[in-house]
Amino acid sequence: MELQKSLLPRHIRLMALGGAIGTGIFKGTSETVSIAGPAVIFSYLFAGLLLLVVMSAIAEMAIAYPGLNMKGFIRKAFGKKVSFVIGWLYCFMWLVVCVIEVIAAGSFLQYWFPSMSLWSLSFISAIFIVAINLMNVKRYGEFEFWFAGIKITMIVLFIVLGAGILFGIIPSNDTNYMQNYIQYDGFFPHGWSGVFSALLIVIFSYGGSELIGLTLTETKDADKVLPKVIKGVIWRIVIFYTLPILIICGLIPWNEIGNQASPFVQVLSTVGFNGSAHIMNFVLITAVLSAANSGIYGCTRMLFSLASEGEAPKLFSHVSKNGVPLYGVILSAIILVGGTFVAYFSPDRVFGYLMAIPGFTVSLVWISICLAQLKLRKTYAAMPHFKVWGFPYITSFTAIALIISCVAFAFSEQNRISIMVCLGILIFLILGAMIVDKKDKNQQLTITK
Numbered sequence: 001m002e003l004q005k006s007l008l009p010r011h012i013r014l015m016a017l018g019g020a021i022g023t024g025i026f027k028g029t030s031e032t033v034s035i036a037g038p039a040v041i042f043s044y045l046f047a048g049l050l051l052l053v054v055m056s057a058i059a060e061m062a063i064a065y066p067g068l069n070m071k072g073f074i075r076k077a078f079g080k081k082v083s084f085v086i087g088w089l090y091c092f093m094w095l096v097v098c099v100i101e102v103i104a105a106g107s108f109l110q111y112w113f114p115s116m117s118l119w120s121l122s123f124i125s126a127i128f129i130v131a132i133n134l135m136n137v138k139r140y141g142e143f144e145f146w147f148a149g150i151k152i153t154m155i156v157l158f159i160v161l162g163a164g165i166l167f168g169i170i171p172s173n174d175t176n177y178m179q180n181y182i183q184y185d186g187f188f189p190h191g192w193s194g195v196f197s198a199l200l201i202v203i204f205s206y207g208g209s210e211l212i213g214l215t216l217t218e219t220k221d222a223d224k225v226l227p228k229v230i231k232g233v234i235w236r237i238v239i240f241y242t243l244p245i246l247i248i249c250g251l252i253p254w255n256e257i258g259n260q261a262s263p264f265v266q267v268l269s270t271v272g273f274n275g276s277a278h279i280m281n282f283v284l285i286t287a288v289l290s291a292a293n294s295g296i297y298g299c300t301r302m303l304f305s306l307a308s309e310g311e312a313p314k315l316f317s318h319v320s321k322n323g324v325p326l327y328g329v330i331l332s333a334i335i336l337v338g339g340t341f342v343a344y345f346s347p348d349r350v351f352g353y354l355m356a357i358p359g360f361t362v363s364l365v366w367i368s369i370c371l372a373q374l375k376l377r378k379t380y381a382a383m384p385h386f387k388v389w390g391f392p393y394i395t396s397f398t399a400i401a402l403i404i405s406c407v408a409f410a411f412s413e414q415n416r417i418s419i420m421v422c423l424g425i426l427i428f429l430i431l432g433a434m435i436v437d438k439k440d441k442n443q444q445l446t447i448t449k
Helices: 009-020 029-064 070-078 080-109 118-133 137-166 191-197 199-206 209-218 222-251 263-270 274-308 326-339 350-379 393-410 413-448
Strands: none
Touching (some): 029 070, 029 191, 029 199, 029 222, 029 263, 029 393, 070 350, 080 118, 080 274, 080 350, 118 274, 137 222, 137 263, 191 199, 191 393, 199 350, 199 393, 263 274, 274 326, 350 393, 393 413
16 A cells, blocks of 8 residues: 555644654753853754755755655665665654653653653653554644644743733733843853854754655645745744743743753743643643654654665555554654653653754754755756755755754764764664665676576
8 A cells, every 4th residue: 555645735834843843942942041041042043044945955856856755855866875874864863853752741741740750651652652643644644733733822822921921011920031131141151152052952953844855745736835835834933942932031041941841831930820831831741742743754754765665674665554654653662662761761861862863863864955956956857936046055055054063063072972872873874775785786686697
């Protein structure tokens, strides 16, 4: 059986937002703010510009080569070995992201169940997400539509409520909030170096938006739908990150934002809205579960694409009666449930270890997309009606900026464990690509003889 073309534009739009709006904003903001202070909004704005180019490149290639998805573009540009590495790297990234999201869900649940362990709550969250992904793709898309819709609605309400408190429209425990922007070493407490140091985690936060590149094979009229969806998704993501962070840094000093609870819940509790904090905590749980939901979708569809082209075991191309890549979901479930035990062995350091890994791999995937567009533009049969402006300069600048962020990450001492894991996986995949390529050549020689 084949994947079903059952995803509608509203499903795609909310899936892209759902993949990007998760732990990165609701829990990761505490880490990015600690690195750059209030000036971290410039990290989010710059990463948003990079994302815009990457997404536009996907849309351009999708129109030029209908029927291909994100991995197909990379394979057409650079061959099977590169697409093998990037495809499996993308699967690995989403599996790590899913683990991060369910552990985040567990940490948010601890707000209500402090006596329960982090790993047990994370385990329950993982089982719930796997069950959703066994639904047919239309039901999955509908579920994700409402799942993501809840968190987006609440982010908007948080922005309105927070802005009201910040400007004194809504009474609270304090009144002089604006001083938080300039006190405690100012708006740029760690200078521009802090802004660039936070960039990789911010890229991780935006990672998931490129998931649109995998929905192409399950989307009706993808060439018409995609450009409109991308334009809408980009500005929403940037706004949903920058405005809440400005509000958070205004309502509480940036150096008092803790890592235990979400900054969103911390803000509402600090200003005396404890009832609202409970509501927000519910939203945070649905938000990170939504992101994990998108993550399993991304992993299973990439596995399906790899298996369909002989770059993964054939069983991963098996599709159930519901249109679900069944064995991909089973593998994801095993990794997801197993990954929750990381929280058992190291509950205090788990986020620091895991969050940097997707940032590095997302950067590599984005670089590959940019380079593929640079190479393929001259091979188009006809120029698409939607294309990246400023070609080739804008695409080249984006690729270079992403490469610099990867290099900076590699030489950062605090990311030593994460980079060792990333490089180890990358070397393993390169060796795997060489073995698969050699096997294919031997089979071709045998057929020829």
